[in-house]
Amino acid sequence: xxxxxxxxxxxADTAAQIEKLNEGSFTKFxxxxxxxxxxxxxxxxxxxxxxxxxxxxxxxxxxxHVDAGPDREEIMTRKTMELCLDILKKYDIPTxxxxxxxxxxxxxxxxxxxxxxxxxxxxxxxxxxxxIRANPKYHDLxxxxxxxxxxxxxxxxxxxxxxTDRQRGDGVFGRSIEALQMLNEKGYGMEGxxxxxxxxxxxxxxxxxxxxETLENxxxxxxxxxxxxxxxxxxVITNLPISRFLDYLIVSxxxxxxxxxxxxxxxxxxxxxxxCRNTISIGWDGYIYDCDFNQMLELKVRQGGRHLSEFDFxxxxxxxxxxxxxxxxxxxxxxxxxxxxxx
Ligand code: SF4
Ligand code: SF4
Numbered sequence: 312x313x314x315x316x317x318x319x320x321x322x323a324d325t326a327a328q329i330e331k332l333n334e335g336s337f338t339k340f341x342x343x344x345x346x347x348x349x350x351x352x353x354x355x356x357x358x359x360x361x362x363x364x365x366x367x368x369x370x371x372x373x374x375x376h377v378d379a380g381p382d383r384e385e386i387m388t389r390k391t392m393e394l395c396l397d398i399l400k401k402y403d404i405p406t407x408x409x410x411x412x413x414x415x416x417x418x419x420x421x422x423x424x425x426x427x428x429x430x431x432x433x434x435x436x437x438x439x440x441x442x443i444r445a446n447p448k449y450h451d452l453x454x455x456x457x458x459x460x461x462x463x464x465x466x467x468x469x470x471x472x473x474x475t476d477r478q479r480g481d482g483v484f485g486r487s488i489e490a491l492q493m494l495n496e497k498g499y500g501m502e503g504x505x506x507x508x509x510x511x512x513x514x515x516x517x518x519x520x521x522x523x524e525t526l527e528n529x530x531x532x533x534x535x536x537x538x539x540x541x542x543x544x545x546x547v548i549t550n551l552p553i554s555r556f557l558d559y560l561i562v563s564x565x566x567x568x569x570x571x572x573x574x575x576x577x578x579x580x581x582x583x584x585x586x587c588r589n590t591i592s593i594g595w596d597g598y599i600y601d602c603d604f605n606q607m608l609e610l611k612v613r614q615g616g617r618h619l620s621e622f623d624f625x626x627x628x629x630x631x632x633x634x635x636x637x638x639x640x641x642x643x644x645x646x647x648x649x650x651x652x653x654x
Pocket of ligand 1: 368369370371372374375376377378379380411412413439
């Protein structure tokens, strides 16, 4: 499967996505916030710098909000990584969350992890698992992660091959299980090791996810029973109606129902806990966004410097967040963020 960009698809254009999301009679997200007295929501700080080091990926998952894949060539340069390091040296931002694409495919990935670790920051790697098995040059990633105390966060949409492969591609489940076994062998996910392995669940269809605790217990039981696997936490994430998931919703005739479900499930408590309140998101080219989703919709921050080279911490931490209809995905039900449910 090709990325939307390589297909020349209408929704490779972010303006077309935003236009679609604003069509129809769905209550405006900003109005929902006003009705809940949340219209002036600002960040609480900057605890996490999430960095997209490139859109290249060895997979082409159906629901990918990045529109990543082997045909994407956008990759963060070492110079841009150095700009990230300059900011991390100067300010107390304790966590660096690396994402992509497959972040490990960036040729400077290991160097960057080492430099960030030297600063005493916690590094998170959003690893798609199969990259560890994709090529012998990646087979030692579990050793590398363990050496630097990297927290590994990995998508596994389900504990059955059928449902995982349906979303992520043929054979992905089997290779993911092999990679999880390699991580467990290094101590990842094992009690007392100090090496954290978290999994990410997102629904395979046009539905909202169930309760995180229930799903975590079920995943732990099934993965232990079938494969002897261990992990720490399951992060439950709602699919946001953007990029390839937006296309899926429209093509499958589920768009209107799914949007209405999100709107009806708006939860003010979840809105207060959205991740853009303590995170900034950096694009492969050094531009700055409120979150990964705004990045994929090309909605840059409104103040604080649109690019790393113009970064102004005080302004950034007091910025108004750019919110629109896609934000319903973060505020439905128990809420959703890169760290799972928020309430
Ligand atoms: S592994 Fe992640 S980044 Fe790559 S295509 Fe799948 S969802 Fe997108
Ligand atoms: S999608 Fe909207 S609510 Fe969610 S993190 Fe981004 S800006 Fe915040």
